[in-house]
Structure formats: structure tokens, C-alpha cells
Amino acid sequence: MTDPKPATDPKPATDPKPVADPDLLYSRDEEDLRSAVRSLLADRADPAALPARVEQAGGHDPELWRALAASIGAAGLLVPEKLGGQGASHREAAVVCEELGRAVAPLPYLTSSVIATETLLAAGPAAEGLLAELAAGERTAVLLTPLSTAPGDPPPPPGPVTAVADAALADVLLVLRPDGLYAAEAADAVRTPLTALDLTRPPATVDLPEGTGAKVADAETGRAAWERGLLAGAALLASEQLGLAEWCLEQTVRHTATRHQFNRPIGSFQALKHRMAELWLEIAGARAAARAAADALATGSPDAPLLTAVAQVHCSRTAVHAAEECVQLHGGLGMTWEHPAHLYLKRAKADQTALGSPGRHKDTIARLADLPAPVSPG
Amino acid sequence: MxxxxxxxxxxxxxxxxxxxxxxxxxxxxxxNDPRRIGIGLGMAAPTILAYGTEEQKHRFLRPLWTGEEVWCQLFSEPGAGSDLAALATRAVADGDSWAVTGQKVWTSSAHLARWAILVARTDPDAPKHRGLTYFLCDMTDPGVEVRPLRQITGEAEFNEVFLDGVRIPDAHRLGAVGEGWRVAQATLMNERVSIGGGRQPREGGMIAKAAATWRERPELRTAELHQRLLDLWVDAEVARLTGERLRQQLAAGAPGPEGSGAKLVFARLNQQISALETELLGDEGLLYEDWTLRRPEYVDFTGRDAGYRYLRAKGNSIEGGTSEVLLNIVAERVLGLPAEPRTDKDVPWKDLAR
Incomplete structure (x- = not known):
């Protein structure tokens, strides 16, 4: 967790040489961090227990958040030590996202500790006080924008903003206005919780009165910071999707290896086996793609926007596919409220829209990889 | 080295x-013109090194490496493809040699080869995996007949090989009598590594052809093909990163199971990308360069025209293990799923249905 890699200030893309191969493995420190997060979640956020409590405030558990954010220090991974953080990088934060995805844990990690934190890191000195509070896990912040906002999208127009993820329990709202980036107290907004498809990342409609909040960056810096926040969110969402897909495949393999019909384990039928093997191939690709995106952000590689878009297209699909197969191959059990498979399906489907749909990311790839769309006639 | x-x-x-x-x-x-002697380098050499006697290693390896002697592989038969262990070519002991009779198929380089690695049945009364023996066969023996096997592309990249009482000295047996299946496993593992295992730059391989056509021929672009091209571009990049991750694991001394999947993904990508390219070309995609029977010395999956690439890619999910069998291997060996119940393992080979 004291990885020396720079977490911020990527070098500008001035080097015309091909970018270096990303490090796609996990370091020993990263594996240690994974173990710490996994054992915390095993103790405090067992997916099997989640269906029973998820309807109360999205299953929010302030003590679990404190343990993850403050005791393990996960909330401050992206923040330099001199600003009160761990001085680690997106690689470590991505490992946390994998574990949270495996547990579909209802915690504001992606929205606050990744997206808002990355935005504030790029905003400059005026944001440092708030950054320290986020890094310590004392407060949470979210961008005032719909969860579907992709890197490159403009901020929403003034007025009520719908589908703002984790907004109901957030302390601070980050607002991009034409003259700069602002941090506003969430308590000053009217927040209306929404009934959501994904019960584990609760959204709200947020109506923040105009002019509320303190300016933390000017227009140009604020716009760039906003963009960085969304890019980091999209990149690390891929790791969450990877973790989610891995859990779905593991549970499906376990279930089909032990469930007997026709006097055999159903996992011995090729029709099922091949479907699980296909998922495994997709997940092997998802791991490589998610690692590549996280590493590109951590090293400030100019390849980060392209690798993020690639990871989003692939990992979104993989997570949805894995969750759909998990429901189907669990048969009737997969359709019950009691079994947590539905929470994974709902998260996976919502994650597909979050931070840009696969189609939106393919538009980005078309631009960055020089594969232009046909010119429409007329 | x-x-x-x-x-x-x-x-x-x-x-x-x-x-x-x-x-x-x-x-x-x-x-040593490695493309011409790929079977020797990739399959015969590691197997001879692992199972050969000192005499065999000294006789066969040097001319194999120098390219003086080309090798081919006499494994598949008309009645034994995915179920290779069911093969029927018989080897009957006769003094200090063996008389081999049978038919082999899908043999690349047989018309150029001096030697073959051969698996034959030496004990029809044993269960199928236990009655096989591995031999090194002299392709110049008078009992060996090689006929070109014309394939879907019009080319004859492969051959049928008919063996009629071929005499193989017992000194050219590789491994013990009845151990042929175990020896053949070493060969087949090396084959799968050699298909789909190569390092690629971004947009390398089959996607390079389709992307180049897309950029150079804006008049061919349609919205539907654009979406498919982008999907395949992403798939190709993800496959490249997966291969890169596998190499990093190997370099770190911790190989992962991802290698089992490389050929599956490679075959599918080649098929889908070449199919897209044929459609992208419109009227040109209706044409084919040349159906003349040729006997290519090298095979380039990304060579010739789009029609050839589309047709040749069909073989990628069959050669070196069908995709269906490889999915079983991933499911059983990587995921640990229970094996299919089998009726062929403990029955004498001669009593199996065929």
C-alpha cells in the first residue's frame, strides 16, 4: 500500500513511441490488500445474508464502511500520503473494486473513493481539506451527475439531476458549473431516493439550489478534473465487473457440480459445461483488460482512455453474461429472492449502463483507433 | 538453445x-526455414527428446534442427478424430520389426517428409488407451503411399497417407509398447501451444486485414458492419492482452490456466473477422482468387484473399483439438466440473462401436 507509482499528474501524451506493455499481474502487496478486504467482507457482508437486509436503506452498513475505508485504509488508496491518504494507485483501488464486486457490497467506494476522489485530486489545492476527509473515510462525496454519465459527456444542465448514485447518504456533492467545480453540502439539496433496479447502489434525484457550495477549481481545471474522475470510474468499474463475474461463475460451478438430476451432477452435461467454459474464457479476458486499464491509469499512460473503453465494453458484457448464466444454471433457485444471484444480475445490468454503455465506449474506440463510422447519406 | x-x-x-x-x-x-519444418520443431523434437533412446536422439535430432529432414504427423484417421485413442492402424510385431497397415488423414507435409511420428494399435484386446504404441516411420518405405487431400480452400495443404505392410524396425519405436497414448500426449500439448500462442502487437493478425480495408475503403462502410468491426476489434485487443498476461505469468514463474483458452479464442476471432471482411467487400467478396489445386509449402491463415481467409479459418476450430473438445478440457481440468459418464474406457478396443 506504499506503492511508489504516481497516483496523479500523469505525464502528458507527448511521447510518440508505442506505449510500454502494461503490468497485468497482481503484486504481493495487492494480494495482501485483497486478502484483507476479502476477509472483512466475508465477516461483515456475506452475500447470502444480503437479500434479507438490502431493502433497508440499500443495506447500508456504516460500521462496514468505517472498517473498509478507515481501518483498512481503502478510501485513501488514490490519495498521496501528504494529503492524508495511502499513496497507492489505481492498481490497488482496482483490487478493492474486484472484491466489492464479488460481494455486491452496497458501499459508496466507486462513487466516492474512486470517482469523487480522483476528481478532487485533479482539482487542486482548494480541494485538499475535503480530500483528506474522504481519504480518512470520515465523509463521502459523489459527482452531481447521473450514473450513466460516460467519460467525455458534458455535466447535466442546471435543475434536478436524476439517478445520482449513492447520493442519498453522501455528505458532499461535486458540481461542475460553467465557471468551475464546486463542492456543496449534500444536506443543502433536496434528495429523493429512487426505487432502483440495482438495490445495492441506491440512486436519488437531487435538486441542489443554484449557487450553493464552495468553488474548488476554475472552469478549465474543473472540467479536466471532472473528466479524470469519470475516466477513473469507468476504468475501475471494469474491475468491479470482473469480481462480480468471478463470483457468479464460481457459484455456478459449485452448484452444478453438486446438484443432481437424471442421476448425475448437472455439471457433467456438456451443454452446461461448455457454457461455463465460455464464461471462463470471457473472464480470463476481463481480468487482462481490467488490469490493463487500471495499470494505464496508475502509470499515467496515454493509452488509458482506449484501454478503459476496451475494458468497459468487454467487462460490462462479461458481468451481465455471467450473472445471467448464474441465474439460469441455478434453475428455480436462481429465481428466488432468498438466493443472492438476483442481486448480482441487477448490479451487472445497472453497471452496463453506468459510466457509459458499451455502445458509448465503442464510439470512443472508433475515434481513438481510427475506425470511423460511415458517413451518413445526405 | x-x-x-x-x-x-x-x-x-x-x-x-x-x-x-x-x-x-x-x-x-x-x-532452417522453420515454417517448412514446423511439425519437426514443434512436435517431433520435444517428443523424441522426452521419450527417445540416446541412439534415437543422436540419429534424429540433428538433421531435424538443420532442416535436412522434414517431419510429418501420422495421428488422425478417418475413424479417429477427436477420439484419437480409437485409432485403428495396426502394428503387428514380426521379429525385430513391426508391420504397419492402415490409413491416416489430415497429414500436412507428408509429401515433403522424410520421417513421420506415428501412433498405431499394437494390442486390440486392451482398452483403447492402453493398446497403442508410438513409432518413428520412414516415409520412403515402399509401403507408404501419399495422396493429396484437397480441402475447402481448393488447396491441398494436407494428405491422406495409406500404410500397407510398412516395415518399422523395433529400434524406431518411441517409448514402451502400449505406452503410445502417454507419448502422444506430449506431442499434442506442444501442438496446441504452437497454434494461437504467438505474441501479437495491437491490431495484429486477422484484425489488421479488416481494419486496413475499413480505413482504405470508406465507400464500403455500413453502420451494421461498423458495430461488428468495433466488437471484434475489442475482442482482438482483449485476446492480445490475455496472451500478454499469460506471458507475464510464465516469465514470473507462475503459469496460469489461461493457455488452455488461447486457441479457442484465436479460432473464433479468425472466423468472425474473416467473415466480416468478406461481407465488407461486397461484390468483391463474391469472388475468389483461384480454385486451382495447389500444394502450399507454408500455411498463412492471414494470407491470400478474404475468401481464402474465411474458408481457411474454418479449420482453426478443428485442427489441433476441436473447440468442442477444448471446452470440455477447460470445464473439467480448469473449472473442475465432473466428467461425462463414459462407456469406452475399460472395454477392449476390438469390442467398441465403430
Whole structure:
């Protein structure tokens, strides 16, 4: 967790040489961090227990958040030590996202500790006080924008903003206005919780009165910071999707290896086996793609926007596919409220829209990889 | 480099090979034309090294490495494809030699080869995996007949090989009598590594052709093809990163199971990308360069025209293990799913249905 890699200030893309191969493995420190997060979640956020409590405030558990954010220090991974953080990088934060995805844990990690934190890191000195509070896990912040906002999208127009993820329990709202980036107290907004498809990342409609909040960056810096926040969110969402897909495949393999019909384990039928093997191939690709995106952000590689878009297209699909197969191959059990498979399906489907749909990311790839769309006639 | 000294190598680490190749190429040294002797290098050599006697290693490896002797592989038969262990070519002991009779198929380079690696049945009364023996067969023996096997592309890249009482001295048996299946496993593992295992730059391989056509021919673009091209571009990039991750794991001394999947993904990508390219070309996609029966010395999956690439890619999910069998291997060996119940394992080969 004291990885020396720079977490911020990527070098500008001035080097015309091909970018270096990303490090796609996990370091020993990263594996240690994974173990710490996994054992915390095993103790405090067992997916099997989640269906029973998820309807109360999205299953929010302030003590679990404190343990993850403050005791393990996960909330401050992206923040330099001199600003009160761990001085680690997106690689470590991505490992946390994998574990949270495996547990579909209802915690504001992606929205606050990744997206808002990355935005504030790029905003400059005026944001440092708030950054320290986020890094310590004392407060949470979210961008005032719909969860579907992709890197490159403009901020929403003034007025009520719908589908703002984790907004109901957030302390601070980050607002991009034409003259700069602002941090506003969430308590000053009217927040209306929404009934959501994904019960584990609760959204709200947020109506923040105009002019509320303190300016933390000017227009140009604020716009760039906003963009960085969304890019980091999209990149690390891929790791969450990877973790989610891995859990779905593991549970499906376990279930089909032990469930007997026709006097055999159903996992011995090729029709099922091949479907699980296909998922495994997709997940092997998802791991490589998610690692590549996280590493590109951590090293400030100019390849980060392209690798993020690639990871989003692939990992979104993989997570949805894995969750759909998990429901189907669990048969009737997969359709019950009691079994947590539905929470994974709902998260996976919502994650597909979050931070840009696969189609939106393919538009980005078309631009960055020089594969232009046909010119429409007329 | 990594082979023993005197047997084609220098007992040196395999990692030095690229540096040596580069130095030799820079000095203008002739190479051994590795594409022409791929089966020898990739399959026969590692198997002979692992199972050969000292005499066999010294007789066969040097001319294999220098390219003087081309090798081919006599494994598949008309009645034994995915179920290779069911093969029916018989080898009957006769003094200090064996008389071999049967038919082999899908044999590349048989018309160029001096030697073949051959699996034949020596005990029809044993269960199928236990009655096989592995031989090194002289392709110039008068009982060997090689006929071109014309394939879907119009080319005859492969052959049928008919064996009629071919005499193989017992000194050319590789491994013990009845151990042929185990020896053949070493060969087949090397085959799968050699298909789909190569390192690629971004947009390398089949996607390069489709992307180049897309950029150079804006008049061919349609919205539907654009979406498919982008999907395949992403799939190709993800496959490249997956291969890169596998290489990093190997370099770190911790190989992962991802290698089992590389050929599956490679086959699907080649098929889908070449199919897209044929459609993208519109009227040109209706044409084919030339159906004349040819006997290519090399096979380039990304060679010739889009129609050839589309047709040749169909073989990628069949050769070296069908995709269906490889999915079983992933499911059983990587995921640990229970095996299919089997009725063929403990029955004498001669009593199996065929």
C-alpha cells in the first residue's frame, strides 16, 4: 500500500513511441490488500445474508464502511500520503473494486473513493481539506451527475439531476458549473431516493439550489478534473465487473457440480459445461483488460482512455453474461429472492449502463483507433 | 538453445533464443526455414527428446534442427478424430520389426517428409488407451503411399497417407509398447501451444486485414458492419492482452490456466473477422482468387484473399483439438466440473462401436 507509482499528474501524451506493455499481474502487496478486504467482507457482508437486509436503506452498513475505508485504509488508496491518504494507485483501488464486486457490497467506494476522489485530486489545492476527509473515510462525496454519465459527456444542465448514485447518504456533492467545480453540502439539496433496479447502489434525484457550495477549481481545471474522475470510474468499474463475474461463475460451478438430476451432477452435461467454459474464457479476458486499464491509469499512460473503453465494453458484457448464466444454471433457485444471484444480475445490468454503455465506449474506440463510422447519406 | 548440447542446443536458458536468432539474422546466417519444418520443431523434437533412446536422439535430432529432414504427423484417421485413442492402424510385431497397415488423414507435409511420428494399435484386446504404441516411420518405405487431400480452400495443404505392410524396425519405436497414448500426449500439448500462442502487437493478425480495408475503403462502410468491426476489434485487443498476461505469468514463474483458452479464442476471432471482411467487400467478396489445386509449402491463415481467409479459418476450430473438445478440457481440468459418464474406457478396443 506504499506503492511508489504516481497516483496523479500523469505525464502528458507527448511521447510518440508505442506505449510500454502494461503490468497485468497482481503484486504481493495487492494480494495482501485483497486478502484483507476479502476477509472483512466475508465477516461483515456475506452475500447470502444480503437479500434479507438490502431493502433497508440499500443495506447500508456504516460500521462496514468505517472498517473498509478507515481501518483498512481503502478510501485513501488514490490519495498521496501528504494529503492524508495511502499513496497507492489505481492498481490497488482496482483490487478493492474486484472484491466489492464479488460481494455486491452496497458501499459508496466507486462513487466516492474512486470517482469523487480522483476528481478532487485533479482539482487542486482548494480541494485538499475535503480530500483528506474522504481519504480518512470520515465523509463521502459523489459527482452531481447521473450514473450513466460516460467519460467525455458534458455535466447535466442546471435543475434536478436524476439517478445520482449513492447520493442519498453522501455528505458532499461535486458540481461542475460553467465557471468551475464546486463542492456543496449534500444536506443543502433536496434528495429523493429512487426505487432502483440495482438495490445495492441506491440512486436519488437531487435538486441542489443554484449557487450553493464552495468553488474548488476554475472552469478549465474543473472540467479536466471532472473528466479524470469519470475516466477513473469507468476504468475501475471494469474491475468491479470482473469480481462480480468471478463470483457468479464460481457459484455456478459449485452448484452444478453438486446438484443432481437424471442421476448425475448437472455439471457433467456438456451443454452446461461448455457454457461455463465460455464464461471462463470471457473472464480470463476481463481480468487482462481490467488490469490493463487500471495499470494505464496508475502509470499515467496515454493509452488509458482506449484501454478503459476496451475494458468497459468487454467487462460490462462479461458481468451481465455471467450473472445471467448464474441465474439460469441455478434453475428455480436462481429465481428466488432468498438466493443472492438476483442481486448480482441487477448490479451487472445497472453497471452496463453506468459510466457509459458499451455502445458509448465503442464510439470512443472508433475515434481513438481510427475506425470511423460511415458517413451518413445526405 | 535450451536443448542439450550435441542434440541441437547449448544447454542454455530458452529466454536467450530470441537474442541468438537476432544475432544470426544480423550476420546473414541462413536459417532452417522453420515454417517448412514446423511439425519437426514443434512436435517431433520435444517428443523424441522426452521419450527417445540416446541412439534415437543422436540419429534424429540433428538433421531435424538443420532442416535436412522434414517431419510429418501420422495421428488422425478417418475413424479417429477427436477420439484419437480409437485409432485403428495396426502394428503387428514380426521379429525385430513391426508391420504397419492402415490409413491416416489430415497429414500436412507428408509429401515433403522424410520421417513421420506415428501412433498405431499394437494390442486390440486392451482398452483403447492402453493398446497403442508410438513409432518413428520412414516415409520412403515402399509401403507408404501419399495422396493429396484437397480441402475447402481448393488447396491441398494436407494428405491422406495409406500404410500397407510398412516395415518399422523395433529400434524406431518411441517409448514402451502400449505406452503410445502417454507419448502422444506430449506431442499434442506442444501442438496446441504452437497454434494461437504467438505474441501479437495491437491490431495484429486477422484484425489488421479488416481494419486496413475499413480505413482504405470508406465507400464500403455500413453502420451494421461498423458495430461488428468495433466488437471484434475489442475482442482482438482483449485476446492480445490475455496472451500478454499469460506471458507475464510464465516469465514470473507462475503459469496460469489461461493457455488452455488461447486457441479457442484465436479460432473464433479468425472466423468472425474473416467473415466480416468478406461481407465488407461486397461484390468483391463474391469472388475468389483461384480454385486451382495447389500444394502450399507454408500455411498463412492471414494470407491470400478474404475468401481464402474465411474458408481457411474454418479449420482453426478443428485442427489441433476441436473447440468442442477444448471446452470440455477447460470445464473439467480448469473449472473442475465432473466428467461425462463414459462407456469406452475399460472395454477392449476390438469390442467398441465403430
Amino acid at each position: 535450451h536443448y542439450p548440447a550435441g542434440l541441437g542446443g547449448l544447454d542454455a536458458p530458452r529466454a536467450l533464443q530470441p537474442a541468438v536468432d537476432a544475432e544470426l539474422a544480423a550476420a546473414g546466417a541462413p536459417d
